[in-house]
Amino acid sequence: MRIPRALTIAGLDSGGGAGITADLKTFxxxxxxxxxxxxxxxxxxxLGVRAVQEIDPSIVETQINAVAEDIGVDAAKTGMLSSSPIMxxxxxxxxxxxFPLVVDPVMYAKSGDPLIRPEAxxxxxxxxxxxxxxxxxxxxEASHLAGFRVETxxxxxxxxxxxxxxxxPEIVIVKGGHLTGNESIDIVYFRDTGEYRELRAPRIDTKNTHGTGCSFSAAIAAGLARGLSPWDAIKLAKELITTAIKYSLPLGHGHGPVNPMAWLELRAYRADVIDEMNKALSMIEENADLIGKYIPEVQSNLGYALPAFYARDLNDVAAIPGxxxxxxxxxxxxxxxxxxxxxxxxSYILTAMKYDSEVRSAMNIKYDDRIIEAAKELGYVISSYDRRQEPPEVKAREGASIPWGTEQAIKSVGRVPDIIYHLGDWGKEPEIVVLGKSPVEVVSKLLxxxxxxxxKSRF
Known part of the structure; x- marks a missing residue:
């Protein structure tokens, strides 16, 4: 089995957001x-750089030689190279x-502090x-290297x-993060062919972009180490860094770090959500006769959201199509x-998660007085809202009714309840919604x- 190997030749950021820490996370x-x-x-x-201690150039060189001659290097990247002797x-x-080398020509920290000596x-x-x-x-950086201001x-x-x-160099990527516009557009130039290509992504409005260049260049090196072509490695890096910025971490009082681990965590969490949903669906199918009595006219659904940090909108909730x-x-x-x-x-799930991030699952069933009575006997926390009291401005706004009602129900009991119900309105069927930390918990409560x-019906 071939294990791809990548080397980062860079500095240590004690804040953990850039440098070798970001690179290793990306790898x-x-x-x-x-x-x-x-x-x-x-x-x-x-907020900034307080002090820098360079490593002796001979030690830098020996580190590279040590890993290359034993473990091997499929690709490498450079980050902070602060002096001519180190370079x-x-x-x-x-x-x-x-080995193929990706150079991130680091000149300044995100805070603007210099990371390279002028003579270097x-x-x-x-x-x-x-x-x-x-x-x-x-x-x-491109402005310094090319000798003129890069603004467009x-x-x-x-x-x-x-x-x-x-x-x-063989390939130059002038990144678009510092340019303006609704998109971040990277310009890629291939020296051998004279060809230009562009990489586009929506510009994400966040101040938490510390480590962007480190993770982007590390991702290219990782792609090369995996045997991808340079262009495929660059495209992969663009996808990863867009995800890392979207899910950047709001840490500290300055520029928080990007989150390259989101690339891995999202895939793991999505797989876990689907796995847990399938377990709950098996429970439903094993009790299909019992649950079938309580399917409403609008039909039921069971949903499960990604963990709160990754649950941003409806696309982050798994449910049953149809x-x-x-x-x-x-x-x-x-x-x-x-x-x-x-x-x-x-909508029930995402609203509930604003008040309790652990409550990530819900299922709707038809309203029945016996369900409310039995749930009370079992000690479940129950709350409700009145759709007839819904403000006109809420009714007029698409998708606003359920969040409004869910918040009313939560506020009335001071926590996210086990069950929320409403008795309907003109053209709206009454329903009960069971909430829980997981779909297995929700179906277990329902059963x-x-x-x-x-x-009780037997006696």
Missing amino acids: HALGVYGMVALTAVTAQNT EAVARAVKRWG METLKRVIIPIAKVVTPNAP LDDARRAAKVIAEELH RIVRYMGKAKPSGPPTFGVSSHVA AVLRRIDE
């Missing part, structure tokens, strides 16, 4: 074994081992960038070509659990209530 998120050649230790946080040591080792700028151009397969400057897409295209032709129907008197799911197919039960009713 791990993409299934690549990560190694480190440390170039500097920085004392920094989300020259890195260049010697890279040339010795011949020419060494960066003369020694490091010429040995790069890919170089990834942002607009300010046309400037970025011109700068990419100038950097490629004068400094000789709902859970009554077929031949039995409850029958219409299809497999799928994300983004419910607006009804998902406990229905069995209680069944037991």
